[in-house]
Amino acid sequence: MKQVSKNTERSAREGLLLILPLAAGCGLFYAVPFLMVLQNSFQRGTGRSREYVGIETYRSMLRSGVFRLAFGNTLKFLVVALPLIILLSYAIALLLKNHARKHEALKSVLLLPYIMPVVGTVLLVELLFAQTGLVNKGLYTLGLPVADWLHSKAAFWVVIALYLWKNTGYSVILLLSGLITIPEDHYAAASLDGATAWQQLRYITMPQMWYSVFFAAVFSLINAFKCFREIFLIGGTHPDQSIYMLQHFINNAFDKLNYPKLAVASVLLLLVLTVLFALSYRWVRRKEAYKDA
Amino acid sequence: MRRAFCFFLLTMVLFSMHGCGTGHGAEPTHTLWVVTEASCSDGMNLQAKIIAERMEKENPGLTVELDILPTDPQEREIILKQLRTKIMSGNGPDVFLLPTGNALTTDYTNEHLHRLTRNTEIEPLFLDVNQAMRSGQFLDLTTFYDGDPAVDTAALKREIMDAGTVGNRRYVLPLRFNIPVICTDPKLWDNYGISREKLTSGGPELVWTLLEWAGSAPICAGVQLPADLTLLSDAFDYEQEQLLLSPKTLADYMCLYQRWRSAAIPGEQMLLQAALTETMSYVEDPMWKSILEEPSRDLFRTIRSYNTLSNYVCEDIHWSTKGFPLFSCSMADSLESLAVAKTYESIYGEKRELFYFPWRDSGGAVTANVTYWGAVGSGTIEPELSYGFLRQFLDEEFQWDTYRPKQNDSGKRPQAEVQCAGQVENSWPVRASGSAAALWETLRYQNRKIAFSGRKESHQIGAAARALSFRDSDIPALSWDIDEVRFPVTISGADSLEYALSQLNEPDGTPTDADIDALAQQVYQGLWWHLAEG
Numbered sequence: 001m002k003q004v005s006k007n008t009e010r011s012a013r014e015g016l017l018l019i020l021p022l023a024a025g026c027g028l029f030y031a032v033p034f035l036m037v038l039q040n041s042f043q044r045g046t047g048r049s050r051e052y053v054g055i056e057t058y059r060s061m062l063r064s065g066v067f068r069l070a071f072g073n074t075l076k077f078l079v080v081a082l083p084l085i086i087l088l089s090y091a092i093a094l095l096l097k098n099h100a101r102k103h104e105a106l107k108s109v110l111l112l113p114y115i116m117p118v119v120g121t122v123l124l125v126e127l128l129f130a131q132t133g134l135v136n137k138g139l140y141t142l143g144l145p146v147a148d149w150l151h152s153k154a155a156f157w158v159v160i161a162l163y164l165w166k167n168t169g170y171s172v173i174l175l176l177s178g179l180i181t182i183p184e185d186h187y188a189a190a191s192l193d194g195a196t197a198w199q200q201l202r203y204i205t206m207p208q209m210w211y212s213v214f215f216a217a218v219f220s221l222i223n224a225f226k227c228f229r230e231i232f233l234i235g236g237t238h239p240d241q242s243i244y245m246l247q248h249f250i251n252n253a254f255d256k257l258n259y260p261k262l263a264v265a266s267v268l269l270l271l272v273l274t275v276l277f278a279l280s281y282r283w284v285r286r287k288e289a290y291k292d293a
Numbered sequence: 294m295r296r297a298f299c300f301f302l303l304t305m306v307l308f309s310m311h312g313c314g315t316g317h318g319a320e321p322t323h324t325l326w327v328v329t330e331a332s333c334s335d336g337m338n339l340q341a342k343i344i345a346e347r348m349e350k351e352n353p354g355l356t357v358e359l360d361i362l363p364t365d366p367q368e369r370e371i372i373l374k375q376l377r378t379k380i381m382s383g384n385g386p387d388v389f390l391l392p393t394g395n396a397l398t399t400d401y402t403n404e405h406l407h408r409l410t411r412n413t414e415i416e417p418l419f420l421d422v423n424q425a426m427r428s429g430q431f432l433d434l435t436t437f438y439d440g441d442p443a444v445d446t447a448a449l450k451r452e453i454m455d456a457g458t459v460g461n462r463r464y465v466l467p468l469r470f471n472i473p474v475i476c477t478d479p480k481l482w483d484n485y486g487i488s489r490e491k492l493t494s495g496g497p498e499l500v501w502t503l504l505e506w507a508g509s510a511p512i513c514a515g516v517q518l519p520a521d522l523t524l525l526s527d528a529f530d531y532e533q534e535q536l537l538l539s540p541k542t543l544a545d546y547m548c549l550y551q552r553w554r555s556a557a558i559p560g561e562q563m564l565l566q567a568a569l570t571e572t573m574s575y576v577e578d579p580m581w582k583s584i585l586e587e588p589s590r591d592l593f594r595t596i597r598s599y600n601t602l603s604n605y606v607c608e609d610i611h612w613s614t615k616g617f618p619l620f621s622c623s624m625a626d627s628l629e630s631l632a633v634a635k636t637y638e639s640i641y642g643e644k645r646e647l648f649y650f651p652w653r654d655s656g657g658a659v660t661a662n663v664t665y666w667g668a669v670g671s672g673t674i675e676p677e678l679s680y681g682f683l684r685q686f687l688d689e690e691f692q693w694d695t696y697r698p699k700q701n702d703s704g705k706r707p708q709a710e711v712q713c714a715g716q717v718e719n720s721w722p723v724r725a726s727g728s729a730a731a732l733w734e735t736l737r738y739q740n741r742k743i744a745f746s747g748r749k750e751s752h753q754i755g756a757a758a759r760a761l762s763f764r765d766s767d768i769p770a771l772s773w774d775i776d777e778v779r780f781p782v783t784i785s786g787a788d789s790l791e792y793a794l795s796q797l798n799e800p801d802g803t804p805t806d807a808d809i810d811a812l813a814q815q816v817y818q819g820l821w822w823h824l825a826e827g
Binding site for chain 1: 377380381382383384385419420421424425428429430431432433534670671672673676786788818819821822823825826827
């Protein structure tokens with residue numbers, strides 16, 4: 001019994017040693033900078049002019065129209081884009097499930113927009129949605145009214161379309177890898193019992209896919225923030241108000257040397273994302289609890 | 294293998310520790326990192342170099358590193374990003390010595406060895422000095438400044454110096470400033486039958502009045518409506534983070550600008566061409582003819598060339614002698630107008646009285662702009678030395694441009710070594726008391742082109758100009774009550790007023806069908822972004 005306990009202790013120690021480099025890296029490159037940002041959000045000035053101002057910057061930021069616009073647009077983008085990408089990629093993954101193992105090339109095709117250089121993506125958007133772009137030319141030919149897609153409220157939906165086009169393939173791959181781990185005999189047994197396709201999806205596929213969906217959502221969230229590069233190249237530092245994101249605010253505050261505003265924006269964004277992440281993770285854990293039982 | 298590795302490590306440790314010992318006994322060394330912009334070679338860069346050399350002599354072990362920001366846009370963008378990162382991390386420069394606005398005037402020598410100037414558009418390091426003061430980018434200099442016996446605060450223009458403070462704290466030392474001035478010749482002005490009250494009304498109002506005389510080219514060409522916010526009342530309330538201008542105010546200004554350009558540009562071209570033709574008719578020297586025809590020269594190319602002493606002396610080109618009833622200029626340029634009037638009087642014995650008044654903003658306020666300033670960076674590790682460096686720019690010798698090269702009366706000095714035209718940074722020093730006489734002492738040597746002049750009386754007129762002297766009481770702007778002092782704000786790209794105004798007219802002044810309301814809304818939006826993000 002003592003020997004078993006010693007072995008467990010030793011293995012725990014070895015485990016800790018193994019994760020130490022990673023933990024140190026995370027601490028040094030993520031935790032420490034974040035703590036510095038947090039500290040800065042309660043201060044004003046830099047270097048010798050630094051002084052503690054408490055939550056003054058938070059107060060002024062919450063009153064600021066531009067910050068609210070940027071924060072609101074970012075949340076709106078996430079609220080619209082994340083469910084859409086998950087639904088779309090889930091549907092595509094289900095359609096491809098039976099062929100996933102047969103066509104390895106399919107995965108490469110799906111990932112093509114994801115690995116496309118940003119400049120290429122932006123050129124494509126310009127080609128389609130500029131005032132003299134293909135979309136407007138098509139509309140004009142059909143006798144329909146044309147629009148300024150990139151400098152009006154429509155820009156938001158162009159960006160959503162761009163995001164979906166670029167990142168859906170990546171989410172499909174993630175979800176496909178979850179789908180093919182579900183044993184085929186579950187479906188065979190259900191078919192024998194007379195379960196319909198919808199019932200199989202609801203009672204077999206969905207309960208076993210929560211973790212995959214969760215990770216697809218997390219990666220889609222990360223990709224949503226990466227989408228800023230394209231938005232920036234399309235609209236510059238001050239695009240149409242409908243696509244003015246939090247990254248624009250942070251980027252422009254940097255150019256104007258306002259570190260406290262930049263820090264507060266980052267902290268508030270992280271706070272909201274952490275809460276969202278924690279709630280969804282908790283929900284997924286609850287859904288997947290039957291596996292532990 | 295392990296032993297060899299241990300030996301290697303030990304050797305490396307010993308080598309690295311070796312460096313720790315070498316400093317013992319050596320003199321402590323400091324570097325003062327001064328960030329500045331390129332200027333004319335006899336301008337602020339010259340002053341900074343002299344002060345840097347002096348400080349290095351006075352403080353053994355001190356190196357003053359003058360870091361002149363590049364003007365090439367691509368190189369500049371990278372440098373500014375690096376600099377901003379350093380400032381934010383608290384490791385920024387010790388001293389900032391910078392002009393306001395987004396235009397730099399620098400000089401170069403052409404193939405005829407003539408000193409010429411050019412303007413370059415740049416992105417400033419600090420887009421808004423007021424915001425930078427409020428967000429704590431500079432060191433609080435109150436204790437240094439208030440306790441410094443070497444600063445003669447009574448001689449400095451108080452309203453201008455106070456612009457460098459927020460609350461009770463002083464962050465910035467304004468070094469030079471400007472007030473927009475309108476100069477008039479009452480004799481000519483009376484012919485138009487417009488009262489003095491109308492003349493001294495707010496800036497845009499005055500131009501609306503002038504446009505009633507749009508048929509008369511000189512009246513519109515002489516007043517240059519600025520393509521920035523100078524003539525509009527203050528745009529920003531930094532405390533409340535509120536925009537004080539409305540889109541309608543901007544649209545009204547744009548309408549005015551469009552109307553004014555339509556009238557002024559054809560008039561300006563007509564006047565400049567007439568002046569060129571007249572001068573060419575009596576110039577015999579082929580080299581001088583080719584110089585006059587050079588497109589890069591200011592003379593006969595911009596209306597500002599109608600307000601320089603040297604152009605008057607050499608070519609009889611000056612607004613007051615060419616029938617302009619009024620002329621807008623900077624406070625610094627007003628000294629040249631005065632010099633021309635006095636020279637004319639002394640040569641021709643005819644009294645020429647000019648009348649000066651401030652070009653008020655739309656709210657009727659007399660507004661001054663800080664044009665050059667200095668501050669100690671919050672990242673400095675040498676606050677006292679940094680302040681000591683900066684403070685010297687307020688001394689008489691630097692405020693009054695004592696070290697600008699002066700041409701001797703024989704005119705033998707090589708052209709490349711003479712002064713650039715006009716005042717340093719085209720503005721007035723904040724050490725206003727006693728400044729008129731001192732600045733004139735430098736300016737009077739700028740009649741350098743006499744050797745090439747086609748005008749027969751040039752030498753006689755030049756000598757008369759150099760014999761003049763001025764006192765502060767001769768410069769009316771020095772006694773005006775200043776209502777407001779601003780640090781000009783730079784908003785770049787399509788959101789700027791400058792860009793919007795450029796969309797309103799063709800280069801020849803013909804109005805375009807640009808939608809003024811949409812452009813005004815865009816500019817308003819740009820101001821809103823600026824205030825909220827900074």
